[in-house]
Amino acid sequence: MxxxxxxxxxxxxxxxxxxxxxxxxxxxxxxxxxxxxxxxMVKAGIASGFDFLGRTSGIDVPFVLTGYVPQSSIAALLWVxxxxxxxxxxxxxxxxxxxxxxxxxxxxxxxxxxxxLAGAYVEFVRNIPLLFFVLFWxxxxxxxxxxxxxxxxxxxxxxxxxxxLTIPVATDGTALRWAALVAVLSLLLQVALALYAxxxxxxxxxxxxxxxxxxxxxxxxxxxxxxxxxxxxxxxIPALRGFNYRGGFVLVPEFVALLGSLATYTAGFIAExxxxxxxxxxxxQIEAARALGLSSGQTLRLVTVPLALRVxxxxxxxxxxxxxxxxxxxxxxxxxxxxSLFMGSALNATGQAIEIIAITLAIYLGMGLLVSLFMAWxxxxxxxxxx
Amino acid sequence: xxxxxxxxxxxxxxxxxxATPLDVAITLACAGILWFTAVPLLKWMLFNATITGxxxxxxxxxxxxxxxxxxxxxxxxxxxxxxxxxWRVNAAGLLLALGIAIASWKAMPLRGPMLAAAIFGFPVxxxxxxxxxxxxxxxxxxxxxxxxxxxxxxxxxxxxxxxxGILLALGRQSELPIIRTLSVIFIEFWRGVPIxxxxxxxxxxxxxxxxxxxxxxxxxxxxxxxxFVIAAYMAEAVRGGLQAIPQGQxxxxxxxxxxxxxxxxLIVLPQALRISLPAITNEFISLVKNTTLVLVVSIFxxxxxxxxxxxxxxxxxxxxxxxxxxGAIYWIVCFALSRWSRALxxxxxxxxxKPSAG
Numbered sequence: 197m198x199x200x201x202x203x204x205x206x207x208x209x210x211x212x213x214x215x216x217x218x219x220x221x222x223x224x225x226x227x228x229x230x231x232x233x234x235x236x237m238v239k240a241g242i243a244s245g246f247d248f249l250g251r252t253s254g255i256d257v258p259f260v261l262t263g264y265v266p267q268s269s270i271a272a273l274l275w276v277x278x279x280x281x282x283x284x285x286x287x288x289x290x291x292x293x294x295x296x297x298x299x300x301x302x303x304x305x306x307x308x309x310x311x312x313l314a315g316a317y318v319e320f321v322r323n324i325p326l327l328f329f330v331l332f333w334x335x336x337x338x339x340x341x342x343x344x345x346x347x348x349x350x351x352x353x354x355x356x357x358x359x360x361l362t363i364p365v366a367t368d369g370t371a372l373r374w375a376a377l378v379a380v381l382s383l384l385l386q387v388a389l390a391l392y393a394x395x396x397x398x399x400x401x402x403x404x405x406x407x408x409x410x411x412x413x414x415x416x417x418x419x420x421x422x423x424x425x426x427x428x429x430x431x432x433i434p435a436l437r438g439f440n441y442r443g444g445f446v447l448v449p450e451f452v453a454l455l456g457s458l459a460t461y462t463a464g465f466i467a468e469x470x471x472x473x474x475x476x477x478x479x480x481q482i483e484a485a486r487a488l489g490l491s492s493g494q495t496l497r498l499v500t501v502p503l504a505l506r507v508x509x510x511x512x513x514x515x516x517x518x519x520x521x522x523x524x525x526x527x528x529x530x531x532x533x534x535x536s537l538f539m540g541s542a543l544n545a546t547g548q549a550i551e552i553i554a555i556t557l558a559i560y561l562g563m564g565l566l567v568s569l570f571m572a573w574x575x576x577x578x579x580x581x582x583x
Numbered sequence: 584x585x586x587x588x589x590x591x592x593x594x595x596x597x598x599x600x601x602a603t604p605l606d607v608a609i610t611l612a613c614a615g616i617l618w619f620t621a622v623p624l625l626k627w628m629l630f631n632a633t634i635t636g637x638x639x640x641x642x643x644x645x646x647x648x649x650x651x652x653x654x655x656x657x658x659x660x661x662x663x664x665x666x667x668x669x670w671r672v673n674a675a676g677l678l679l680a681l682g683i684a685i686a687s688w689k690a691m692p693l694r695g696p697m698l699a700a701a702i703f704g705f706p707v708x709x710x711x712x713x714x715x716x717x718x719x720x721x722x723x724x725x726x727x728x729x730x731x732x733x734x735x736x737x738x739x740x741x742x743x744x745x746x747x748g749i750l751l752a753l754g755r756q757s758e759l760p761i762i763r764t765l766s767v768i769f770i771e772f773w774r775g776v777p778i779x780x781x782x783x784x785x786x787x788x789x790x791x792x793x794x795x796x797x798x799x800x801x802x803x804x805x806x807x808x809x810x811f812v813i814a815a816y817m818a819e820a821v822r823g824g825l826q827a828i829p830q831g832q833x834x835x836x837x838x839x840x841x842x843x844x845x846x847x848x849l850i851v852l853p854q855a856l857r858i859s860l861p862a863i864t865n866e867f868i869s870l871v872k873n874t875t876l877v878l879v880v881s882i883f884x885x886x887x888x889x890x891x892x893x894x895x896x897x898x899x900x901x902x903x904x905x906x907x908x909x910g911a912i913y914w915i916v917c918f919a920l921s922r923w924s925r926a927l928x929x930x931x932x933x934x935x936x937k938p939s940a941g
Contacts, residue, residue: 211758211759214759214762215759215760215761218761218762218765219761219765229792230792232791232792232793232794232795233791233792235794235795236790236791236792236795237791305609306599306602307599307600307610307613308599308600309600309609310613313613313616313617320914322917322921323868323913323917323918323921324910324914324917325872325873325886325913326872327875327876327886328906328910331890331906332910335902336902336906339902521776521777521778522777524777524780527779527879528879535777535779535780535783539780539783540783549787549788549791550788550791553784553788556780557772557784560776561772561775564775565775
């Protein structure tokens with residue numbers, strides 16, 4: 197009896213017992229669900245498997261960057277969704293970062309009016325659902341744009357109207373590809389120079405004006421390369437024919453609405469991240485830098501920014517991840533991204549609910565995992581090494 | 584900006600707006616932005632707006648036309664809930680107010696039993712009032728809508744997410760590897776996928792995995808989907824609080840002979856939840872905002888009703904008014920919640936600075 201009691205009260209035994217209970221009930225629940233699902237699918241006459249990906253989709257997509265046509269396969273349709281998701285997320289991230297950075301700095305301004313305006317903006321966008329902004333942009337902002345005949349002209353090469361934003365396209369991309377190659381090489385050169393400069397400073401204590409060099413290699417050379425390439429490239433400029441623009445590439449209103457709402461909404465969150473990062477830099481660090489004789493520019497570059505960056509990068513990455521996930525709000529206005537194309541159109545056409553849901557979730561989880569891995573790597577690199 | 588001797592009146596104005604030439608330029612630019620945006624907006628929304636009237640023809644040009652909101656106010660609040668039964672929605676709302684009052688009145692006599700009754704009894708009572716049965720005529724969830732549905736999803740989503748989130752946070756901190764792994768998988772899975780996909784998933788998958796014959800209500804599916812995702816985020820909010828509790832607290836409890844659950848219930852959770860309350864509130868705000876996504880499965884919450892109102896040909900062209908009315912309600916609710924959360928945080932900071940006062 198006492199041995200039995202001792203056995204029951206043994207901590208290791210109890211831990212193993214409760215873990216087994218949890219594991220068995222979770223597994224049991226899963227088996228139960230899967231059996232129900234397969235029963236229901238047999239009853240509904242749905243075949244399982246991933247063969248449907250090779251079938252012809254027959255779905256017309258209004259906004260395609262890949263070579264997709266309705267005769268293409270469902271896998272090609274999925275790829276259209278992935279590309280459209282990436283496109284809107286990438287452009288939103290760039291715009292939101294720029295806007296958010298300025299709003300965050302404005303909130304810290306000593307000018308009362310500027311900081312109040314920035315604060316009002318942040319409180320405004322953060323407390324309203326994103327879907328509100330998406331619908332509002334789609335219905336009100338795009339609706340307020342003029343007819344194609346009265347388009348808003350942007351330097352006479354791009355035209356904004358209620359059918360979307362028409363932009364010029366290159367009919368021959370060779371020069372632009374060369375420019376991209378030059379830009380990448382120039383950036384690699386900058387990375388190599390930065391590594392060399394860091395090594396030299398460690399060994400000899402002398403520093404290179406790496407900031408000014410970066411201005412040339414990372415900004416001037418790529419800009420010049422693209423500028424020359426753009427001048428050499430034959431462009432197809434959209435022109436008004438009849439009731440609409442012909443030529444060029446049309447960014448559909450759904451894209452413009454989703455981009456506008458995602459960028460302005462996320463900017464409010466990024467502004468808070470930036471503000472938090474700058475406020476997190478201890479005042480003493482800046483005072484110490486000034487006491488050592490660093491100029492205010494050097495203080496900003498060598499002390500404030502690296503310290504603020506450590507605080508800013510993790511929440512900033514999670515905001516970027518949010519943009520990626522929030523691009524699915526496009527489903528509410530039928531922007532052809534992953535959820536609306538694949539979980540919507542393709543699922544309606546094929547009925548393969550489980551496979552389609554699994555693929556969609558796997559794509560998002562995979563993208564999220566990549567970003568998380570990058571973050572872990574970055575954090576490990578950036579952690580302050582106390583000497 | 585140098586902070587010297589205290590200045591007042593004009594001096595303060597000068598210091599804050601016109602200290603340097605750059606400051607003057609910034610101030611003027613901001614004033615210009617306000618003049619060209621806020622002033623016309625105010626004119627449109629208030630001064631030139633039409634407030635009285637009964638139909639589209641009463642709308643005056645050049646200003647907002649709030650007549651639409653007046654005419655359809657009940658729909659914004661109750662959706663298509665039958666007019667004769669709307670007292671039930673109001674009663675459920677009162678129940679919610681009573682529950683909040685009980686939760687926030689610290690010195691109430693018999694607080695413990697009352698709180699338990701509110702937490703376990705009121706949700707059941709609320710569903711009975713809204714859905715019906717047992718003497719009340721049944722009102723299908725299909726006709727629920729508007730603000731009432733937004734509040735319903737927020738409250739019941741929260742009731743699902745908070746306990747589940749606490750359990751997941753405890754699981755993630757657990758020393759038992761299987762429980763920890765399962766919790767981590769659950770949390771990271773739901774945090775990694777878009778909520779809109781989860782709502783699709785819940786509405787498609789739940790009927791599929793249930794034995795045939797057992798139907799789960801469309802609205803219930805959406806609430807379960809929302810609740811699961813928010814629970815994963817809640818778990819991370821609670822984890823922050825758990826990590827702030829010194830290990831010594833648990834060791835002291837163990838030394839006193841308390842087991843795992845008594846330690847958690849009496850020592851760790853009361854402290855951890857107090858610390859994570861601001862973060863939990865922020866997740867709740869995000870839940871309120873994300874209830875709008877049920878639009879994609881054709882459930883008409885406040886934003887859905889606002890969108891449906893503008894498709895009515897009798898009220899064509901009033902998109903702005905309808906959306907702005909709905910948006911303003913969301914803003915007021917979320918702003919109030921975020922202020923409350925910030926006040927909680929400040930109170931905790933004060934307490935941390937003066938340990939003797941706590």
